[in-house]
Each structure stands twice: as C-alpha cells, then as structure tokens.
Amino acid sequence: MAASREFDAGLVERAQAGDEQAREILLTRLQPLLRAFFIKRIGRKTEVDDLVQNTLLRVHGGLEDLNHADRLKAFAMKAALFELHDLYRGRYGTKERLYDPEFPPNHSERPTAAGSSIDAERALAMLTPKARRILELREYGYRYQEIAEMIGTTEAAIKMQVKRAFDKMRDALATVIVGLTLLLGSL
C-alpha cells in the first residue's frame, strides 16, 4: 500500500526517528481527518474533541511501533477505532454507577414472589432473538439511533421492539403471580 502525498513514508520515517517538526506536521494533518471521521460516525457531539485528542495521543505514543512507514493510514484507522469503541463501551457503565443509587429505584432490589421464581436465565429466555440482539448492542454501548442505523430500520421501530419485549416480560410475570395466587388459595 503506497502512502498519500500528505503522509508520505519519508515524513513518517522522520517522525519515527525523532524529528519533532515532522511529527508535528503529521499530527496536524491527521487532526482534521480524524475529526471528520468521528463526526461521520457519531455526529457533532461533545465527545468528538476527546476522541480526536485521544487518537492523536495514541498515534503519538505508538508511532515507534509502526513497522512500515507507508502503513500510517491503517495504523491511524486502528487507533481511531480503538478510541471509538472505548467510547461505546464506557457510555453506560459510568452512567449506571452514577445513577444506580437513585435510578432505578429500590424496587429492583426488593425480592418478590415472582422474582424468586424467575431467574436471569428465564428473563433472557423471554426475549425474542431480535430483542436480544438489540439489547446486546445496547449493552455494548450503542445508542438506539445507532442501532437502528446498523440494523437498517428506524429508531422508533427499535424502541417498539424493546417496549414489546418489556411488555412480554411484564405479562409473563403477571401470569406467574396469578398462578401463585391461585395455588396459594387452593392450599
């Protein structure tokens, strides 16, 4: 793979050899490119600045590991993808830590008659393959709008799937509660 004029192998090699000016030129040229890439992937979000800076830092720190100077593009692409997926994976973990004490409320921790009879396995078994796929993408860190684009549908359709899955779980639990009530009444 040959390099583009802006990122020719000679420039990369000089940067790798410690030429600060070459490194500066290289990173300066990468910056708008990375910004355009991240905006294309996640839109004009506040996270874009951090993603660009973090990717530049990753390239800056790993330039010496680049075996072939003419492979900068692939190297920068990998760095950008690592940062993008770090963002996805970190999206909800932090929020859950932040909000768990209040949201969800204490109800989720309160054992119920139905709750004791249905474990996580059964909760999972209630999900349709499509709902499970959506939930997996959500738990990976994608937003519903992004999931919709990945699956080729609308955000509203994705949310409808999630709502149906939740309603199904709710109906199943209501059936269990009625069954338990009848059972207790017959004893």
Add this chain to the structure above:
Amino acid sequence: MQHPFDALLFSEDPSPEQRAALREALDNDSDLAAAFARWQQARAAVRERLAADLPDHHLLVLYALDRSGYQEALTDDEAQRLDAAAADLEDALRAHPGLADVVDDIEDACADFDAVWAAHAPSSSAAEDRPARRRGQRMERMRPSTDRRAAPPSRSVSRWAWRIGTAVAVVLFVAVAVLLLQRDRSLVTLDVAEGETQVVTLADGSTVRLLETSRLTYADPDEATPFNRRVQLDGRAFFEVVPGQQGFTVETPSGVTTVLGTSFGIQADAAAMDVVLASGRVAVAPKNAPDQTVVLEPGQRSRVAANARPTTPEAVELTEALAWTGLFVFRATPLHEAATQLQAHYGVPVQVDAALADERVTGTFEQEQPLAQVLSVLATTVEADVRGDTASGYVLAPAS
C-alpha cells in the same frame, strides 16, 4: 402515548421529573416493579455474558480490521493475540448475534475512514490505499494460525535488537540535546507567594493557574528557540493546554505528566503528585520509571509517588476534586448538576427549567466570579435566559 416507564427503557439520563414519575408508577404498581426488576436482571445478564465472552473489545476491532483487509494495521503482537483468541471470538460471535452487527459496523467505519482519508489525503495513484480484501467479500472468518504472519523468530529478535539500539541512540541524543539546550536557554521561574494565585499564559497559548506557594519553571522561548511545551512544577496548578502536535509535559519532583491538549490539575511536592483530569487524556508516570505509565480518562485521579507505580485511576467529581484550584470545572456536565454546585457554593437558589435540565455545559469559572456572570455564560451556551436576582434566586429558562 408516553408512559412513565419509557424513561426507564429509553432515556440515557432521566430528568428528576422522569425519575419522580417512574418512582410513583412503581410505587403504585407492584407488577410493573417486578417486571422492571426482571428487565434489569436480563440486561445485567446480557452485559455480564458479553463481558465474559468478549473480555477485550479491542480484539473485535482487530478481528474486523483483519477481515476487512487491513491486516497491516495489526502489529505482530496483536496478530498473535488475535490468533490465540480466534476460537473464543468465533464462539462469542455465535453466542451473541449483536456482536456480528458490531463487526459489520466496524467494517462500515473502515469504509468511512477510507472515504475521509481519500478526501483529506488523496493518494498519488488510484490503486493506492486499497485493502487487500474489501468489505463484504466475506472471506473465511479466521485463517488457521499457522497460515498467518509466519515470520521467522529471528526477524522479531533482530527487530527488537534494532529497536533497542535505536532507542539507546535516541535517548543518548536527546540527553545530549537537552543538556545543550539547557545551557543555551535561560529559564523562567515563577514563584507564587502565600495567599496569592497567578494565572500564566505560556507561549503556545496554554494557561496555568498557579496556586499559592507553588513554583513553575520553563525554558524562556525566543525567536530561535520556540516554546518546547515542557514545564517543571513544584506545588499546585491547574493546566489548560491548547491542542498541539508536540506533547505538553509537566515534570514534578516525583512524576511526569504528558498530554496533547487537555485540562487537568496537579498537586505536587517532593514525595508525590496527585493528578486530576478534567478533559482529554493524560499519561502519568513516576519520574524515575517512565515506562510505568497510567493513562487517565476525564473525571479520574491518580497519585504518583516517587519510585512507585501510579495508583489505579479512580473516578472523582471534578469540581469537588479540583476545589483547591478555586475553579468550577464543568465538562459536559448536565446543567441541573452545575446549578446544584453553584447553588451550594453561593448559597443562592438556582433553578433550571425542566427543558434545559439535561443540557450539557462545558466551561471553567473562577469561584470568585459573581454568580450572575457565571449563569450568564452558561445561559448563552444553552440558549437560555437568566431571570431573578441574588436576593430571590435565579431561574434558567429557555430563551424567549
């Protein structure tokens, strides 16, 4: 029609009103509460299984790059890791249909990167920059490990020997160069007296808020020798570093912090330094063991003692952790949280209209600034009006 528990399913950051409505709905409906508990259980189960089956999500990126024809992006070490994880990855992809979507998404991202690269850095011939295999070609998922990168071990050893040799040469060169530069350049030393705070703007536009009894030293730039973005700190300072291609380095008696463009606070003395990161990313390391680096994410703190590995980064609340700077540090902070902090500090009620509560604000403000000034700036960023006064309290409402 919107149900209160829509917030539970769809909102990423429910407003206080949404929380209250949901709480009320759960209080009044035990079936709903039970379903909610199971729903959370299902989510947790999915999350745990994903984490167990895919402990390193970077492997999925490497896998997708490999499949997209970008094998050259992988280092030898990464290629070996990918080979070693091949069977586990295949199992994970079979067990989690969502992960196959993620791989497709990464391949789409590769195509986007291709397009952006072509627009910003056109190649000198049309055949350049094309991967060996294109997206959608769907080759075998993973080649046998014996089939990939069968480089002889001696190649790796010789490369490492070359690297070590080069590294030694570079270190010697840099050491000599630094010594020469230090001899030629005059140093600027700023000492801040007790009870004072000094804000310094450096030649590259970065600012340093230097707290009392702190010292900042750096090489004085001139026409012949531009600012080298390297400073020494003994004491406490908050840095706002403008993006630059050359790393910005802060040396303290115990550690070294390297950044590109970011904001962070450092409290340092002879024994240790505390680093709190507000935005961007920094790498911190003990001064005498630069290879023991820990990378901080925004909202994290690490402590570096001399000759010891930096502590594992811990999450902190920024304004609280940086209270010693005399600043409010908001970084994508929900407006209602910023208002709560301002209210607590000034002792004046600050209310935020529900429509604005979740708007994110970013900014750094001196705590000595009048509250009205701070609110005025925040209001501008979210297109709001500030109503009220110090006596009756303030309300931020959508601009009329």
